[in-house]
Amino acid sequence: MSVLLIAEHNNKELKAFTLNAVTAASQIDSDVHALVIGNNCAEVAQAASELPLVKKVLTVEAAYYANFIAENFAPVVTKLAGNYTHIVCSANTFGKNLMPRIAAKLDTSQVSDIIKVVSADTFVRPIYAGNAFATVKSTDEKKCVTIRPTSFDPCDSSGGSAPIESADAGEEFSLTKFVKREEIKSDRPELGTARIVISGGRGMQNGDNFKLITAIADKLNAAIGASRAAVDAGYISNDHQVGQTGKVVVPDLYIAVGISGAIQHLAGMKESKIIVAINKDGEAPIFSVADYGLEADLFEALPQFLEELNKLNTIQK
Amino acid sequence: MKILVAVKRVIDYNVQVRVKDDGSGVVTENVKMSTNPPDDNAIEEAVKIKESGKAKEIVAITVGEEKAQETVRKALAVGADRGIHVKVGGAIEPLAVSKILKKIVDKEKPDLVFMGKQAIDDDCNQTGQMLSALLNWPQATFASKIEIKDRKLEVIREIDEGLETIEINTPAIVTCDLRLNEPRYASLPNIMKAKKKPIEQLNASDLGVDVSPKIQQLKVEEPPKRKAGIKVSSVAELVQKLKNEAKVI
Numbered sequence: 001m002s003v004l005l006i007a008e009h010n011n012k013e014l015k016a017f018t019l020n021a022v023t024a025a026s027q028i029d030s031d032v033h034a035l036v037i038g039n040n041c042a043e044v045a046q047a048a049s050e051l052p053l054v055k056k057v058l059t060v061e062a063a064y065y066a067n068f069i070a071e072n073f074a075p076v077v078t079k080l081a082g083n084y085t086h087i088v089c090s091a092n093t094f095g096k097n098l099m100p101r102i103a104a105k106l107d108t109s110q111v112s113d114i115i116k117v118v119s120a121d122t123f124v125r126p127i128y129a130g131n132a133f134a135t136v137k138s139t140d141e142k143k144c145v146t147i148r149p150t151s152f153d154p155c156d157s158s159g160g161s162a163p164i165e166s167a168d169a170g171e172e173f174s175l176t177k178f179v180k181r182e183e184i185k186s187d188r189p190e191l192g193t194a195r196i197v198i199s200g201g202r203g204m205q206n207g208d209n210f211k212l213i214t215a216i217a218d219k220l221n222a223a224i225g226a227s228r229a230a231v232d233a234g235y236i237s238n239d240h241q242v243g244q245t246g247k248v249v250v251p252d253l254y255i256a257v258g259i260s261g262a263i264q265h266l267a268g269m270k271e272s273k274i275i276v277a278i279n280k281d282g283e284a285p286i287f288s289v290a291d292y293g294l295e296a297d298l299f300e301a302l303p304q305f306l307e308e309l310n311k312l313n314t315i316q317k
Numbered sequence: 318m319k320i321l322v323a324v325k326r327v328i329d330y331n332v333q334v335r336v337k338d339d340g341s342g343v344v345t346e347n348v349k350m351s352t353n354p355p356d357d358n359a360i361e362e363a364v365k366i367k368e369s370g371k372a373k374e375i376v377a378i379t380v381g382e383e384k385a386q387e388t389v390r391k392a393l394a395v396g397a398d399r400g401i402h403v404k405v406g407g408a409i410e411p412l413a414v415s416k417i418l419k420k421i422v423d424k425e426k427p428d429l430v431f432m433g434k435q436a437i438d439d440d441c442n443q444t445g446q447m448l449s450a451l452l453n454w455p456q457a458t459f460a461s462k463i464e465i466k467d468r469k470l471e472v473i474r475e476i477d478e479g480l481e482t483i484e485i486n487t488p489a490i491v492t493c494d495l496r497l498n499e500p501r502y503a504s505l506p507n508i509m510k511a512k513k514k515p516i517e518q519l520n521a522s523d524l525g526v527d528v529s530p531k532i533q534q535l536k537v538e539e540p541p542k543r544k545a546g547i548k549v550s551s552v553a554e555l556v557q558k559l560k561n562e563a564k565v566i
Contacts, residue, residue: 070458101447102450107412110412110443111532112443126540132336176486177484179471287546291547305552316566
């Protein structure tokens with residue numbers, strides 16, 4: 001058995017969640033090979049080779065791999081698939097977009113978004129927005145699996161020295177063209193990996209009021225999240241959405257402000273270690289998952305919260 | 318232009334799903350069912366394109382048990398012209414659905430296939446991408462804006478880092494995000510009219526597609542429950558608890 005792990009990167013660095021995916025891959029089988037498809041991405045291949053759990057790195061480079069178009073990536077993976085029993089990557093928008101295209105070509109029923117490896121063919125995955133956990137066994141000869149990164153710890157990132165080999169590029173798929181990517185640059189920790197997340201919902205009333213959340217995020221070195229309602233209303237951009245169809249976060253501390261707690265939002269945050277809810281509606285469902293609930297008007301509570309934080313001598317970052 | 322829209326019948330998004338005591342699945346008896354929410358966005362977008370004069374026909378298709386036909390009927394009430402219902406009993410995997418859809422695409426020859434990006438029951442997020450692979454067509458997943466430019470589509474996709482714009486040639490598959498549009502409600506006269514629109518009924522076996530599962534569901538269980546928390550009476554108490562009890566700040 002060997003596992004082919006598709007690395008997610010930006011042609012310069014490995015994306016943090018690739019480390020979590022490597023951990024999951026190594027639980028399936030110890031012979032993990034990392035596949036880096038990109039353009040001018042030698043530094044990424046080098047970083048992948050330094051992961052102690054990775055036994056070999058394969059790189060495939062071409063100009064048309066620069067923007068991670070699934071139609072270009074899938075044939076590269078299916079061509080290499082013969083040597084592997086499992087193909088694995090993270091279940092974020094990169095992997096969700098790519099893996100089914102590979103699975104269909106291999107005539108494999110994909111196992112999406114696993115949270116646990118039971119054995120090489122059996123996995124646990126959440127269904128119905130995490131309201132149920134299904135244990136499933138794949139009977140396909142070749143298995144395509146996407147993993148929920150927040151359910152696996154990141155692997156060590158240094159000390160390894162796996163050999164790096166290059167593999168052949170495939171043909172360009174000319175019917176899909178990349179136009180542009182608008183990435184929201186921020187100095188804050190990434191939402192998916194932040195130790196503390198503070199999120200706002202419809203109760204924020206407008207985008208300008210998110211400055212109350214920003215001030216606290218600055219103080220706590222926290223990432224900023226949002227409910228779907230807040231994103232739909234245009235208060236904040238889509239990359240902040242936490243929930244069933246947004247991002248799944250598992251921080252040490254999750255602070256939900258003005259979020260009622262729809263099932264779909266809870267799906268994205270209820271595994272957080274400590275949950276705080278601030279909401280003026282005492283009956284809001286968010287309180288059912290909160291370790292600490294504060295029934296209060298957020299426009300009074302948030303400035304007080306900042307004031308109390310300012311009084312503390314030390315804050316863990 | 319012709320648009321094929323795939324819709325799925327799922328447990329309504331407002332229902333608190335319960336796991337069966339015997340661990341064989343979730344309770345679906347006497348539970349409200351609806352169209353998968355992002356599939357409503359897919360129908361809405363197709364109808365908007367037709368209203369703008371850029372599409373001539375919208376065909377709504379579902380794959381599922383007898384009652385799945387309700388979702389096609391709803392799509393007809395919102396503006397689809399005719400329906401197709403491919404009947405299968407029991408659970409069906411995205412790979413099998415995409416093979417069925419491919420057979421229908423081969424026959425109907427649509428310019429575009431729309432569907433929701435993910436079904437909220439199995440949360441697989443696979444069918445659109447799999448269909449694109451089987452057809453070797455371009456795929457625009459997680460679409461939050463679609464602009465038709467002659468034989469091309471410019472699509473804004475919602476990705477983890479923000480937004481991505483791609484240009485794809487038709488024929489193509491688009492999977493729709495919830496922010497693509499605001500799905501309309503069907504009016505009563507349109508619901509009545511939809512009853513007269515045709516729905517073609519087929520069986521998966523007629524299409525020569527093997528729908529037997531390749532993934533065995535061994536058990537379904539409730540996720541671990543969170544311990545009940547406490548209500549604090551003031552912000553000062555909250556910060557004190559976070560600092561000294563939970564030790565997270």
